[in-house]
Amino acid sequence: MTVSATARPAAETPDVAGLAHVGTVSFLAGRITPVGAFWVSLAGGVALARIGSRVGARGGYGASLAVMTETVAVMGPARISGPVTQALSAPLLGAMAARGRGTAALLAACFAIRLAHYAVLTAFFIAVIVGGIDAYVDSYDRVVELTGGLLPSGATAALVLGLLSNLAGAVVFSAVQVAVYRRALADAAPVDGAAERIPSVVAAPARSARRLVALVWVVVAAWCVMLATPAWPVLAVVTAGVAAGTAAARGEGRRSMRLGAGLGVALALGALGPGVLGAVPFDDAARRAVRALLLVASAAVVQGIAGPDGVRRLAAGALHALRRAPGAREAAALAPGLRADRRVIPASLELVARVREAAPSPRALTAAVLTWVDDEARRGPGAR
Numbered sequence: 494m495t496v497s498a499t500a501r502p503a504a505e506t507p508d509v510a511g512l513a514h515v516g517t518v519s520f521l522a523g524r525i526t527p528v529g530a531f532w533v534s535l536a537g538g539v540a541l542a543r544i545g546s547r548v549g550a551r552g553g554y555g556a557s558l559a560v561m562t563e564t565v566a567v568m569g570p571a572r573i574s575g576p577v578t579q580a581l582s583a584p585l586l587g588a589m590a591a592r593g594r595g596t597a598a599l600l601a602a603c604f605a606i607r608l609a610h611y612a613v614l615t616a617f618f619i620a621v622i623v624g625g626i627d628a629y630v631d632s633y634d635r636v637v638e639l640t641g642g643l644l645p646s647g648a649t650a651a652l653v654l655g656l657l658s659n660l661a662g663a664v665v666f667s668a669v670q671v672a673v674y675r676r677a678l679a680d681a682a683p684v685d686g687a688a689e690r691i692p693s694v695v696a697a698p699a700r701s702a703r704r705l706v707a708l709v710w711v712v713v714a715a716w717c718v719m720l721a722t723p724a725w726p727v728l729a730v731v732t733a734g735v736a737a738g739t740a741a742a743r744g745e746g747r748r749s750m751r752l753g754a755g756l757g758v759a760l761a762l763g764a765l766g767p768g769v770l771g772a773v774p775f776d777d778a779a780r781r782a783v784r785a786l787l788l789v790a791s792a793a794v795v796q797g798i799a800g801p802d803g804v805r806r807l808a809a810g811a812l813h814a815l816r817r818a819p820g821a822r823e824a825a826a827l828a829p830g831l832r833a834d835r836r837v838i839p840a841s842l843e844l845v846a847r848v849r850e851a852a853p854s855p856r857a858l859t860a861a862v863l864t865w866v867d868d869e870a871r872r873g874p875g876a877r
Contacts, residue, residue, distance in 0.1 A: 509548065509556065510830050511873035515540035515866055516560040517831050520576035521567060522841035525752075529848045529858075530575050531666065536844060536862045538579030538670060539677040540870065545587025546678055548823075553584025555823025558812075562824070563831040566804040569796035570789065571752035574614060579670070582606040586671065590678050596671060603667040611659040621720065621788075622764045624773055624781055626652075631772035639770075673859050680863065702806040705799050709807065712791045723784045732783075735790045742797030753793030760785035805832050840869055 519537030523530045537560065545553030557580045565573065582603050589599055623629045626648075633651035637644050644650065715731050742750060761782040768778025796804055805828065812825040844865050851861035 508873075509544055509552075510827065511870040512540040512544050513556045513560055513827050513831060514836070514873055515870045516544075516556065516580075517563045518837055518840040518869060519844060519866075520560060520564045520580070521837060522844045523576045524564065524568060524572040525841065526845045526848075529845075530572075531669075532848050532858045532862055533844055534576040534579050535670065535673055536866050537576060538583040539674060539863065539866050541580065541583035542587035542590070542674045542678060543681055545584035546591040546681075547587075549591075550585050550588040551819045552823045553587055555820035556827055557581075557584050558820055558824040559827040559831060562805070562808040562828065563837075565796070566801040566808070566832070567837065569750065569753045570792045571756045574610075578607050578610050578666075581610065582670070583674070586674055587678065590675065596675065599671045599675070600667055603671050604663050607663040607667050608659060611663060615655060615659060618763070622760055622781065622785055623767055624764075624777060628767050628773045632767040632770055635767075635770040635772050669855065673862065676859065677863055677866070702803070702810045705795070705803050705807050706810065708795055708798065712795055715791055716788060719784050719787060723780045725780065728780065728783050728787065731787050731791065735787060735794055738791075738794035738798055742794065743800065750790075750793045750797040753789050753796070757786040757789035757793075760789060801832075836869075836872065840872075844869070 516537040519534055523534030526533055541553055541557050544556045561580050585602055586599050589602060619626060619629045623632060630648045630651045634646045637646045718727055719731060764782035764785045765778050767773045768775040799807065812821045815821045847861045847865050848858065851857045
């Protein structure tokens with residue numbers, strides 16, 4: 494890997510824990526900020542790409558899993574899809590770059606991961622939120638009619654335009670992501686000696702997590718029933734359960750539930766759209782809207798009752814059960830350092846501020862992101 498003339502000396506090279514801290518801060522900030530989320534989350538992708546370039550894809554994905562788990566522990570499931578593409582692609586791209594793969598190969602890998610992610614989100618939106626292909630096409634045709642026929646109508650037009658928008662987004666964001674990663678990897682100071690290694694030890698889960706595991710299975714069962722039969726009696730029972738769970742939530746967990754409520758309301762409004770447009774019966778749209786709200790609310794209830802520490806215990810139990818899976822041991826080794834991190838919130842706010850203050854150009858935003866990554870990685874987790 495080529496190192497630029499501006500690289501810092503090896504003594505200042507942040508360790509893997511410092512880079513994982515950067516990933517946690519960045520992904521949290523990206524989920525919180527309403528503007529510039531891609532650029533904010535890009536900082537975490539840079540950190541994970543650097544980890545992947547040092548310890549390989551397996552260790553990189555272990556770090557990615559630890560980072561994503563910690564963000565869920567802190568703020569629940571709200572807007573988790575934002576940084577997921579970075580979390581899925583950055584370790585692989587970093588490892589590929591370290592093996593000397595060129596820009597075209599990195600672009601192809603990043604594009605494939607992004608497009609797959611977009612496809613999953615689109616399928617979920619059409620099947621669960623809108624109510625199926627027919628409802629999606631009818632809603633699209635209704636919008637075309639209301640806008641005076643500015644766009645072509647029909648099923649082919651609706652599906653092709655949706656596909657083209659996903660392709661365009663995947664191309665643009667992949668190009669930016671790979672360009673920034675390659676610059677970040679080139680600017681990184683070299684690591685002396687053999688490649689770093691992340692310890693691979695997974696402790697047995699605490700017995701206190703068993704009740705939380707049971708709660709998770711109850712929520713999963715509720716999801717399955719709602720997805721299979723979104724009838725009003727079913728939704729009423731789940732609503733009662735969510736209300737009881739909300740009353741039982743406490744402290745930090747309860748505060749994080751408010752963020753989940755915002756996501757649930759947004760999805761519910763999206764589900765109501767086809768009914769308001771007259772594309773589907775309003776009763777069907779209303780049931781899907783309530784279901785969308787409950788899908789998010791029930792997940793938030795788990796986080797609310799468990800609290801950050803409870804979610805971490807759940808994650809530790811899951812990693813122990815999956816300890817033979819690639820990356821699980823590395824994730825378990827990094828997680829304790831992230832959960833004790835005192836700088837997560839102030840550093841998140843600092844990152845958001847730097848991105849907002851940067852000039853609205855790719856060059857300025859890239860410089861702001863990479864400067865913050867270097868500064869924060871050197872400070873590391875727990876710094877005051």
